[in-house]
Amino acid sequence: MKVVLQNITKIFPSRNKKTKDEVIAVNDFNFEIPDGKLVCLLGPSGCGKSTTLYMISGLQAPTSGKIFFGEDDVTKLSPENRGIGLVFQNYALYPHMTVQQNILFPLQNFKGENRLSKEVMLKRANEAAKLVQIEEYMNRKPAELSGGQQQRVAIARALVKMPRVLLLDEPLSNLDARLRLQTREEIRRIQRSTQITTIFVTHDQEEAMSISDYIVIMKLGVIMQTGKPQNVYDDPANLFVAKFLGAPPINVFSGKVENGKLYVGEEAVLDVKGVEDQEVYVGIRPEGFKLDKDGKLSVKVTGVDVMGRDISVVSTSESSLNPVVRSIISADEMGNISGDVAKFNLKEHKVFIFNKETEERVRFGKQVAAHQKIVEEMEAEGQSYVVHNGPLPREADDVAKESVLPEPPKNVFVRAFLAVKNFFIKVGEFFKKLFKKKDENKEEADATPTEEVKTETVDEIKSEEVKTEAVDEIKIEEVKTEEVSEKPKKSAKKPAKTDNEG
Amino acid sequence: MTENINDVNEKVTPEEKEEKPRLMKENDVDTVSKKQTAMKVLVQIALYAFLVIMALIVLFPFYWMIMSSFKTIDEYDALVPTLWPQNFRWDAYKVAFEKVDFGKIFLNTCYVGIVSTILSLVITVLAAYAFARFNFKGKNALFAAMLATMMIPGELFTITNYITTVGWFGWDNTFIILIVPFLVSVFYIYLLRQNFMQIPNELYLAAKVDGTSDLKYLWKVMIPLSAPTLISITILKMMGSWNSYIWPSLVNSDKAYWLMTVALRTADFGEGAYVDYPAQMAAVVLVTIPLFLVFLFFRKYIIRGVSRSGIKG
């Protein structure tokens, strides 16, 4: 089952009435997830990857755009009608049910002709448990399992109803490092054997690189680049992607191109024929350095990290935008570093240059052909190669705002409901105006719920109330802790009298 | 899809394997989505209908109380009732003020409420402080014993307290008798102790280093940090004296020492067929309104206190 996202945009209404600063969580997202593949949505927190996942699941409705499962437009379908399995970050295993009951739960919801007999349900639950290798824990409660085991139960619960699409929301983030490694192999194995189209959300680039067929790198609600992990790593389309992928991270220098030569600082480090003169950022992967006595790029060595087979040379350079420059070289070459200055030559395919203003990649030499090959390959596989360049629309989002205005719903029920709702909102506003002068604070508190309803679609009425409640509580707690932390400072200022009691 | 999962039905052909996990057919999408929206709207309507009806039921006694208080006796007694008074009259309130000396009773209630609240706060704070901050022999045993007394119904104490205060101390028909027996509330001590314990120990040590005395630390640090709990206690305690009936009616027969509820329940609004219900309702309104006002202003604190206790008043 392929999953197609067409112009998906999600806007969260602003909580602050005065500024009206809505949050565009996902901005005009276009992507096709091929059948049976594992795709990672990757990006820093707040990039909209989880929102995208929730929109695919149907738990959140897109503000505009369409979602297709295969040929079916599922945009308006609620989650239970989409045939998806969802694994939550905290697993959301029902704590009062045993592992078996948890896995059986989705099956027991089938109604009508889909209804299963008890034997079939048990059989399927057992098979799902076997698949994730937790069959010996069937009678335990989730609290009696380790994090990794809980994770597997959650996956079994998502798989047992044979979903068309499996969605995983940061499923490994609550596990410790070793378990994370193990579980991600496990997920890969399960996905391979079931061939279920899987979408995996993570902020960990290493995780994404190792597990996925394709990755989608997002920033501020926009796709920055898509592609196979290795291709994206080797051929980043912009500075953000280059910086986001790779550990240790890429070294970024300030530089310029002049007369077909790339300068870092005052030194011409590489020939880049055909590239126009411009100010650039130069990104050099740590493995892109070759130690050479006559090397063009010289750095000040401050230390060496031994990593076994390789060593990582830690150095500084005035042109570097990172605090340190890391270069990984073979341990055999360690002896070639003498004194505190190291000189490097650069491997051409590990050096990326980006226009300083747009942060867009400027390819040179063989890079142009390599890029061409990657794009062609993706197109041959029916994949669209998506990149974003230039400023991010969240800063200049007028276009998006216009496209957001909700269309009047066609359903009679919905229209009637909205009409009544709007009436109440107007009545509420009227009263608010009446009382405005009397009590400013109170008005603020009362205003919030009405205001939220106004901007949200019917589908979401229930979804966010808890937060509002919780926020009040949290505020109290915050005030408390602030007070607490202030007190000792005050008392510390006083001249210390010694305590005679002791 | 998978060999494992599909083993459930071993005979399925590959095509069926594709079909099996699909929960619906392609052309269903539109119908399903319409159905689902309709369901959502219906559920919302049902929810609101239910809640509004329940809210009306909850509110109705208040409505009836207020409306009745504005009616004349004749209108109230009419065979066909009126949901809305024919004309609003304050007569019932005049009668209510004649029958119940609200001014005096109000002062009495406030006096008892304020004095008992202040004393009770002092005692509670000191005890909670001792439990939260000091280590002394028998601390845990004493605290556990105190908590255990919370399980015993108060009625069990009333008999002896009546004998002690009225028989031995001769406190009947005074204000003291309304205040002293109820000064200690184990629950409030518990609540405040929990609050105090949350304040990090480092603060106390820092204050000690600076030579702050224990009482000063209590006053300057712990009390300000526990203000919300203290406000909750204050309001609940005040409401308690406003609402107390059983004990005051038991020990104080002299009108001069009556509290609000006793005066209300004992006031003579006539008997049998001649009860002046509008006046009675007016009196009830006068007793209820201050509580509502307190509630509106201190909603947060009342709810905060109540949700932890379940003690009314």
Added chain:
Amino acid sequence: MDNKKKNQWKAWLYLAPTVVLLLIFTVWPMINTLRMSVLEGYDSLKEIGGASFSFGFDNFKQIVEFYRFKDCMLTTILLTFITVPVSTLLALVIAVALNSIKFVKKTLQTIFFLPYVTNTIAIGMVFMAMFNRIPVGDTYSYGIINNIIQAFGGEPVNWINGGSSYWANIAVVSVYIIWNALPFKILVLLGGLQGVNKQYYDAAKVDGTSRFRTFWRITVPLLSPMIAYVVITGFIGGFKEYSSVLGIFGPSMGPGNHEMDTMVGLIYESVSEQQGQASAAALILFVIIFAVTMINMYVSKKKVHY
């Protein structure tokens, strides 16, 4: 060492008022109640006068054999077992409904909390007025409840006036107790609901769980600690019921003479004299409450998921 001693001394100083008051008004009453209950025919006035009483369980015998004891017990038990389940279930449904709406939620929450901040006796008088009937000539002017019944074509019921049936009285008092008990239960349950991780509901939604099933299989189990708390406090409160009856019926505790009296009512009537029997009654009530609480705890330990 000095410091420690000083602290000990200080702690007890801070605790002094609490301890003294507790000794006089809590500890002594507990001992004295036991003492009074086993002194035959105990009367404090006579004791102050110098009389002495012989040890025996006569008080228990007399109070149990007292002609109104059984009725009081029955009324108390009936009221408890009617109001606790009904109010808990109603509160649960209201709390769940409140938790799944957004618009005007705060307002409705406030409304549902209102009965809590009222005076039980004062509002009891309002309920009395609503269920009352007033003789006018040779017919009656009925209270609003009967008017509503009539509007739907029913016959007016004599709810609380002279000659009314026991069950009608029970019904009225139960309605009032439920009305009064709702706010606290809704508050606690709603608090519990807001503490439930929303992801459980998302997960249920993804699996296509019906609302009914979500309620019984997820909400109720996850809320079971709160439900247990509400039920236990409800039972304790139910066995101590008194002011609701007093509010509706006044000191007569019934349409005529003590028909709706409760256990606590019985105790209070004998406080100024017959303290031996009152103590015996209080102890019996305590044992019942204790037993019911223990049973509740036992059941909830088995059923409640923590």
